[in-house]
Amino acid sequence: MQETNDVPYIKEKAKEVRKLIIQMTYAAKSGHPGGSLSATDVLTYLYFKEMRIDPKNPMWEDRDRFVLSKGHASPALYSVLALRGFFPVEKLFTFRKLGSELQGHVTNHVPGVDATAGSLGQGFSNAIGMALAARLKNKSYRVFAMIGDGESNEGSVWEAALSANHLKLSNLIVFLDRNMIQLDGFTENILSLGNMEDKFRSFGWATRTINGHSIDEIQKAVEWSKENEGPKMIIAKTIKGKGVSFMENNPEYHGKPVQDEKKLDEALKQIEEGF
């Protein structure tokens, strides 16, 4: 592991990702910026620091995998992949437009995207299959995944939770983007999830809760994941819309981009300078 001077570099990259999320959803006049901004720091850390990947060979058999099960956070994953060199950054501005490879929700037809997701819960099960295949093929790759808290309303998430523990998948590391908001409002008002760390621990997972916007804590959690047996669930406490004052903790920005140039400039400025 490299020393902690990676932290400023990752933070800088995360800023770039956040700006691209705002810009590409503004250009698309649609998309899901809120849950993309909450997921940004984890994704940036994994792709710029942790994962064994080769942008020139996206289908490399021995690569680490990442499954974005909350597939609506596609702007975050697409931006990270573009900045990491899987495809040109300009392509981000074709997002959600007719003829673009960059569909509204992530698909495995895009270079670097390991799983199709969009109908919630499915990516989680896909990730289990990928982790199991590593065992069957004697490969040492790991499978990272991110699920949403709203997504965890789906029953199949809990089928998957049972399954990963039953199969003792030590190469599966899942982040829960616990931003407390889903489309219709706050998660605890819609279908209360309660203590997700307790829930996953009772399902047999090794668990840990972190601040999902602290690169330092993300790094420590990933290092922790290497020392534990069985599947790992890292509860990343995050803020929906992180980085933009008027988007933070605002359910309105689950599936709506900034509406005008003024808001766009304000958002980009806040991401650059902090607020």
Next chain:
Amino acid sequence: MVDTELTWLPELINKVEKRSQREAYGKTITLLGKDKNVVVLDADLSSSTHTNLFQKSYPDRFFNMGIAENNMIGVASGLAQSGMNVFASSFAVFATGRAYDLIRQSVCYAESNVKIVATHAGLTVGEDGATHQMLEDLGLMSGLPGMKVFSPSDAPETEEIINYVYENKGPAYVRLSREKVPLIHTGNSFTFGKNELLEEGDDVTIISTGIMTYAATVAARRLKSLGISARVLNMSTVKPVDKESIIKAARETGKIVTAEEHSIYNGIGSRVAEVTSENYPVPVLRLGVYDKFGESGNAWELMDKYNLNPLGIVKKVEEIMKVRA
């Protein structure tokens, strides 16, 4: 008086040689298991689907996923996307109905090499009743882009189709029965995407699938004695549809009767009618289950009650012979 030769009464069904499709499936995947990329998943029904035969030989590549069909299909997709050749099995009602959205997105849209082989399709599930008698699966699966759909008529054809889907990448659905079904084939009869010509005839064509193909051959013999020359086509590849043989039948025989142990909606009857309507319109009558659920009962008694027997086909043919094209 009941015409026993045209029903599934014990006098007929006990006389004919039958073999189990699901056992043929279990044995075939066990032979294919020598390929280390073959993985088999089941959802707590392995002793019924006969995937347990594979498990006995290859316990490390068999996974019982529990009564969790959604996760099973999602995991199958992840395995397939990592290079495995995956077979996933359950009863047709759960494998297709319960897990539909997973099949749609994680298998078909993601273009995963997953083969869903479902047993216990149709009314011949018998005593378990409507909850377990899947009559809509061919429609559900045929509507999915990229999905190949198969409905073998007997055990030897099942073996050939399982070998076909093993060798050919991409999503596939194979529909099998619970009951042992009468033997028609001895092997080497299946051609992908082609309806098999079982009987020549020029007055009418019977297009059938699954167990109704045996019924069609019995019906054709009776029709011959009544002076009606019936062509019989076995539609074991439900999708992609073999348009050529259907158009040829329409042109040469002018009338088509379809027969299937499935809803008349979105099964082979619908497919055949689509092809004729667009290419060579002729009268088409469909024999199937008419917008109903099944019910508990002995498998063969149920088939007789719902007219899914040779007599039902003969009656449909007599009906269509009265229609002037």
